[in-house]
């Protein structure tokens with residue numbers, strides 16, 4: 001597993017933060033099985049999608065229990081906790097925050113009342129009309145005589161909490177009916193996995209930006225962000241949840257309803273970096289896509305070199321493809337400490353000046369005197385690649401040629417990936433040779449946009465490529481109605497009140 005230990009290529013430096021995933025979701029309906037433990041293992045397989053907090057909700061048919069906390073899945077849950085969470089269905093979540101700050105109140109699953117009981121919700125993605133949904137919540141509260149219900153009252157400031165609140169429908173409505181009315185009004189990227197006391201639900205936005213799959217157990221069903229989570233719990237892959245589809249799973253089996261017409265725009269960055277290499281998205285192996293990106297990169301950008309090495313781990317498949325196509329031998333130039341995760345104690349500035357190498361160490365015996373091609377998946381700010389080039393030179397490499405298996409990242413993502421602001425993206429406003437000089441490489445080359453898309457084997461019109469092209473397939477609200485802290489603005493001292501500044505005071 002490339003990144004399940006919580007170490008991303010772009011996290012190789014203590015201060016560097018690269019493209020962060022936006023959450024993993026999991027759900028299981030399986031009477032007679034230990035659903036809390038299955039969910040734990042499912043989340044463990046999805047840990048690379050979010051490492052800030054983790055949570056599980058279970059239902060025994062009468063009552064929903066939620067346990068959540070900050071940290072990695074393995075830090076949040078102990079066996080005794082999981083043993084105490086009985087039931088026949090469960091959902092789980094591991095979070096990387098894209099709307100709402102990273103703190104306990106914003107961890108998921110979120111809980112809220114419904115006319116018939118309780119709903120628990122886990123969300124992967126990022127909504128683009130959170131301000132409109134907040135208006136809807138505000139209207140509901142006013143109609144309810146000012147009564148605030150659910151986690152919003154406890155300070156949850158996420159788009160997920162708004163949806164949970166809005167799933168509290170009219171008296172007499174089932175949760176399924178409320179969801180089918182609400183989902184067409186929700187915009188942006190979303191994979192929702194939610195449940196009441198009896199039924200597991202899964203919904204995917206009409207663009208299918210993020211992946212969501214359905215699997216089968218001997219005695220039940222599983223839904224998960226990525227296919228490898230199915231294999232981890234012994235489930236077989238049945239199919240992807242379709243864009244614009246809501247499925248419901250209970251003792252009557254699986255029901256499918258389409259709440260919107262499908263207009264697929266899958267995230268191309270899932271193929272480049274985000275998803276596990278052993279996943280498949282829209283029928284295409286992520287690993288094969290990455291190897292092919294390396295082959296294309298070699299055809300488009302040849303190099304005179306002695307060895308090809310990856311920046312481990314996510315640069316590895318593309319480096320294999322590059323070596324295969326170019327005929328230059330593949331080898332490893334770095335040793336990675338597999339046990340450094342997010343909880344690692346960050347060094348002080350004084351210690352950093354000693355040049356301590358926490359996560360990667362260069363293999364001098366391999367590199368000394370060699371002309372090196374080093375392959376990575378993407379460049380965001382450039383700090384990681386600058387450090388990589390420096391380490392290779394210190395280990396004796398005579399030349400360093402950096403090859404990147406995605407085009408220059410020039411635009412931010414509003415659909416659930418937290419890259420950086422536009423100003424922080426090194427490719428925004430800098431030419432390739434300027435970036436090469438900035439990171440200290442002898443040369444730098446990126447794959448072409450067409451080459452990347454071809455490697456995914458997906459039609460261009462079915463992909464989102466906005467972070468490379470600026471062509472956003474889902475309409476964005478204006479600046480004042482978007483942003484990670486949109487729903488927290490009113491609570492931030494010194495922050496200019498925006499149109500939602502009264503949200504928290506109203507809620």
Ligand code: SF4
Nearest residue numbers: 267269413464466467
């Ligand atoms: S902008 Fe980039 S990262 Fe975001 S969904 Fe589109 S392709 Fe994926």
